[in-house]
Amino acid sequence: MTTSQDVVVSEMGIGAGGAAMPGSGAAGLFACRSAASAGAMSMRQTYRDLAAAASRSANCTWAELEAMRAASPTRSRPGTDVDELTAWMVSPAHPSCLHGARRFFTVHGCCLQAGGDSNLSLVLLCSEQRKHPSALGKFEQIASASKGKKIVMFLDYDGTLSPIVANPDAAYMSDAMREAVRDVAKHFPTAIVSGRCRDKVHNFVGLSELYYAGSHGMDIKGPGSNPESVLCQPASEFLPMIDEVYKVLVEKTKSTPGAKVENNKFCLSVHFRCVDEKRWNFLAEQVKAVIKDYPMLKLTQGRKVFELRPSIMWDKGKALEFLLESLGFASCSDVLPVYIGDDRTDEDAFKVLRKRGQGVGILVSKCAKETSASYSLQDPAEVMEFLLRLVDWKRRSSAPPMVRPRV
Ligand SMILES: O=P(O)(O)OC[C@H]1O[C@H](O[C@H]2O[C@H](CO)[C@@H](O)[C@H](O)[C@H]2O)[C@H](O)[C@@H](O)[C@@H]1O
DSSP: OOTTOOOOOOOOOSOOOOBOOTTOSOOSTTHHHHHHHHHHHHHHHTHHHHHHHHHHHHTOOHHHHHHHHHHSOSSOOTTTHHHHHHHHHSOOSSTTOEETTEEEEEETTEEEEEOTTSSEEEOSSOTTTOOOOBTTTTHHHHHHHTTTSEEEEEEOOBTTTBOOOSOGGGOOOOHHHHHHHHHHHHHSOEEEEOSSOHHHHHHHHOOTTSEEEEGGGTEEEOSSSOGGGEEEOTTGGGHHHHHHHHHHHHHHHTTSTTOEEEEOSSSEEEEOTTSOGGGHHHHHHHHHHHHHTOTTEEEEEETTEEEEEEOBSOOHHHHHHHHHHHTTOTTOSSEEEEEEEOSGGGHHHHHHHHHHTOSEEEEEOSSOOOOSOSEEEOSHHHHHHHHHHHHHHHHHHHSOOOOOOOO
16 A cells, blocks of 8 residues: 555755764664764764755755745635645546646646636646545555554654644643544554654643654653653754754844744754744844854754754654664564654655555645655644544454354
């Protein structure tokens, strides 16, 4: 099912830099600590490469901000979104078909759309390649692929379990969602993988039975409150630098109304959701000016947020691999990782699933996007519905068969 994923995906981060980290395929629960120091050595050795990469990353263009605007639209574009989404989720009936009021035809295998508000608008997909059906609509398919396999659940937080809100400190998840996640964790090993600081996302979720991978996977902890259950912190050497850059960014951005710098422990976020669009460029320049002095950091974009993180080869995809290995599923064919996320950093995990030819990547999005995920869900409400169905399916499939009394 998920092995035939053939979407071409572009690199989405601004910064392409990163030091190769020996031991990134960790060999066990605590392997990451030694991998971290080996990684740190490697970082020192490749400082020059990193500096070059970082200066490349500091040269991001405004076009990338435009892409960012499209990636997290503030308002829907009337007359286009619904059609695009439909086409993205379900392949249109083929050349010259009528789809609603619009006419589709193909050029070089790509599906083009005529009519609507513009004379000719390119639909985001090549029809045969980029279908991301609803994970709810295809639930039976996903369930049957998981028969005889051990599901491991990976959940992003913002935009996946909680709705996107203007104030990042108020991104609460609902009690109903919490119960759904609790139920999922009763049946399958479950990890929250977030760009947030681990403690903060743990506080939001409030379930101690889960694995938590904070700071985009750079801070991984197992269930329970035992400090020994910290499993992996590959960027610990960066802590003093991150604290310093946090202070510099707060100072630098305080003249921009609405800008907010968030310290996520091993990485930083500079939010511009509440900044007047006219000032986005200026804010981007400010952030770029700061990161120029810190070539060991790279800059990427999320949903109306700039994210600064250590230039090490560690991301949500590596965190997923590390957790699978920690759980003893490194090279198992009978495991089915399910990863649900809404943001660009989640693409690293989707790509890992594709590379493994194993697992189910689900993008949470209301609009058509370029993605390595195989399925889609529109919003956290649909995520909750999917989780509940999975629990229900698991309960039913593991219940002993009913024995009919003989009459
Ligand atoms: O990996 P995630 O858990 O999705 O974290 C990514 C970023 O999420 C948060 O920011 C986003 O959600 C906020 C609250 O809804 C919203 O205000 C902001 O615009 C979004 O970008 C979090 O605050 C960031 O630190 C994370 O990097």
